[in-house]
Amino acid sequence: MATAHKESKTPKTSKASIAFVFTVVLIDMIGFGIIMPVLPKLITQVTGDDLSAAAIDAGWLALAYAVMQFFFGPIIGNLSDRFGRRPVLLGALGGYAIAYTLMGFAPSLFWLFVARIVAGIMGASFSTAYAYVADVSPPEQRSQNFGLIGAAFGLGFIIGPAVGGLLGEYGIRLPFFAASALAAINLAFGFFMLKESLPEEKRRKFDIKRANAFVALQGLSGQNRVVLWYAAALLVWMIGHIVYPIVFAFYAIEAFGWSMFTIGLALALVGVGAALVQGVMIRYLIPKIGERKAVIIGAISMTTSTVFYVVAGPEQGWMIFLALPIGALQGLFQPSVNGLMSKAVSDETQGELQGAVASLQSIGSIVGPPMFTAVFAFFTVATAPIYLPGAPFGLAGLISLVALAIFLRGYALHCHSSDVEPPADASTATS
Numbered sequence: 154m155a156t157a158h159k160e161s162k163t164p165k166t167s168k169a170s171i172a173f174v175f176t177v178v179l180i181d182m183i184g185f186g187i188i189m190p191v192l193p194k195l196i197t198q199v200t201g202d203d204l205s206a207a208a209i210d211a212g213w214l215a216l217a218y219a220v221m222q223f224f225f226g227p228i229i230g231n232l233s234d235r236f237g238r239r240p241v242l243l244g245a246l247g248g249y250a251i252a253y254t255l256m257g258f259a260p261s262l263f264w265l266f267v268a269r270i271v272a273g274i275m276g277a278s279f280s281t282a283y284a285y286v287a288d289v290s291p292p293e294q295r296s297q298n299f300g301l302i303g304a305a306f307g308l309g310f311i312i313g314p315a316v317g318g319l320l321g322e323y324g325i326r327l328p329f330f331a332a333s334a335l336a337a338i339n340l341a342f343g344f345f346m347l348k349e350s351l352p353e354e355k356r357r358k359f360d361i362k363r364a365n366a367f368v369a370l371q372g373l374s375g376q377n378r379v380v381l382w383y384a385a386a387l388l389v390w391m392i393g394h395i396v397y398p399i400v401f402a403f404y405a406i407e408a409f410g411w412s413m414f415t416i417g418l419a420l421a422l423v424g425v426g427a428a429l430v431q432g433v434m435i436r437y438l439i440p441k442i443g444e445r446k447a448v449i450i451g452a453i454s455m456t457t458s459t460v461f462y463v464v465a466g467p468e469q470g471w472m473i474f475l476a477l478p479i480g481a482l483q484g485l486f487q488p489s490v491n492g493l494m495s496k497a498v499s500d501e502t503q504g505e506l507q508g509a510v511a512s513l514q515s516i517g518s519i520v521g522p523p524m525f526t527a528v529f530a531f532f533t534v535a536t537a538p539i540y541l542p543g544a545p546f547g548l549a550g551l552i553s554l555v556a557l558a559i560f561l562r563g564y565a566l567h568c569h570s571s572d573v574e575p576p577a578d579a580s581t582a583t584s
Contacts (some may be wrong), residue, residue, distance in 0.1 A: 170289050173347050174282045176339055179307040179312075181276055184249055184332040185398075186313020186424070188256070189415040191321040193403050198325060200262050205530040207499055208403045210262060212526030214269045216401050221273025226515070229274075233281040234357050238288065239349040241281045246343065248275035249336035257329035288350035306442055307432065313423035318417015330525035367512075380562025383494045383515060388558045390486055391517025392524075393455070393552030397423060400529050400545045401524045404462065407533055408542040409470035419473060426481025428571055435488055444489040444576060445564055451486030452557035454479055459550030463543035483553070490560060493576055497567060525549070 188195075192214075233241040235300060248271055255268035299583040317328040405411040411419075439447050457576075458480030465472040491510065525545040531537060532544040567576055 169348065170347060172287050173288055173339075173343055174242065175305045176563050177343075179245060179248070179283050179309045180249060180332070180336055180339055181496055182309020183313040183316065183335070184253060184272065186310050186420065187320075187328045189398060189402050189420055190318040190413040194321075194325050195256075195259075195414070196262070196265070199259060199265065201424040204403060204407055205533045208400070208526040208529045208533075209523075210265075211403065212399065212523040214265060215277035215390050215395075215526075217266055217521055218273035218276070218520070219515060221270055222276050222576035223512070223515035223519060225274045226511070227368065230279060230284070233284060233351070237349045237351045237356065238281050238285040239347055242347065243340060243343055244334050245275045245281075246340040248272070250333045250340060253329045253333035253336065257326045257333065258264040265335050285350050290376060301314075304428075307424060307428040311367040311421050311428065314417040314420030314424070316417070318412075318414040318420075321413035321417070330336075350492070377497065379497045379563055379567045380494055382566060383490055383497070384510070386560035386563060387487065387494075387510065388453075388491050388513045388517055389552060389559060390490075390556035391443070392513050392521045393548045393549040393556065394483070394523045395518055395521035396485075396545050396549040400525050403526075403529055403547070404542050405470075405473070407529075408465065409467060409473075411470065419477065420482065422474070422477050426477060427484050430481050430484035431488060435485060439489060439492070448560055448564075449557065451483045451489065452553045452560075454482035454552040455486070455553040458483070459543075459553075462546035463541065463550075465543065484552075484555075491569065493564070496576060497529050524539050 192211055193204060193207055196202070196210050197204065200207065202210070229241060252268045252272035252275065255264055255271065259265045259268060313482045320328040320331055320487065398420075401423075402416050403417045405419065435447075442450075458476040461472045461479075463477035494510070525548070528548055529542065532539060532541040564576070581584065
């Protein structure tokens, strides 16, 4: 194994290995996005329910996926420390192939739940993907290579909905078989090409106590008040932000009667906007205006964009395409708060902090889906007091303002706290 590890450090092999890990993450995000345009029709097909009831089912499916990721993330990470990265990554690809095949053949809602549970467990391999990149990258190139993995997330969210919407026009189940085939092809390729990155001498015994989903959250217990306020703002923000992947397709069908292709196109544009803001704009904007103003812009843009969803009538679907570029600026919120949190803790606890942030994101993905789908169902059933399919987005807009208020409280403490270094843009806090 030492030889394999040595080979994996050669520039040629490192590039190939990183490219493969990039593909693993890309396939997972394509698989996540590819089902969005077709999921409403698939659920109604297997259950016979109307769209409002199908939305409730989708919320619980999303919750099952998120719960699996939350609990299995630490377990799979620890398994990769014990048995190596290669078997975990290849196992994840095999699991994806099985999960998407199950969804393609699912005769009932029960089998859809089984498939999403399997996919959620396999999706918890993200931490192993980052660990593999760290193993094969020189220290001076790690940030750059981590950026490539981040790009895979964004690219997958662009490709997935677009492909799902296009294939869905030819068959509701076709996108799932396409995702399964993609995972299986990559598994076969990786079996012969992917080398192990973690040598035997660096592996450690599996410890179930360390594979605890709540351990990372404990890292917040010893942090200062500034970090706790920022963490609370992030948690609330993540709960609101989950409305898009969970409710958008149901909303578009109910409010405008959009086809799967149009839904996929709109969701792909969401991914493009996020990539432009977080990959390009943020590099130039934050140094000029500071994190505080960037967070305010992000929250206000989300709230403003959600107004379009609430007021758009049946013949005004075009308003959503106006809302998308406005809403794209919400991509400024999370990176800016994350950056301020990072400045408010010591260098020794950066890893602990990021682990806690990842856990908060998982919690947001657990709380948000059933809440938003329940709101959608309440305002779209025949007995609804007011017919308002955009209600979940209105709620998300209000949640973003709550997150902003919490953030501003934390920022005020940050500017005046003697325990932490003030933020770089503290001088503009009152401007």
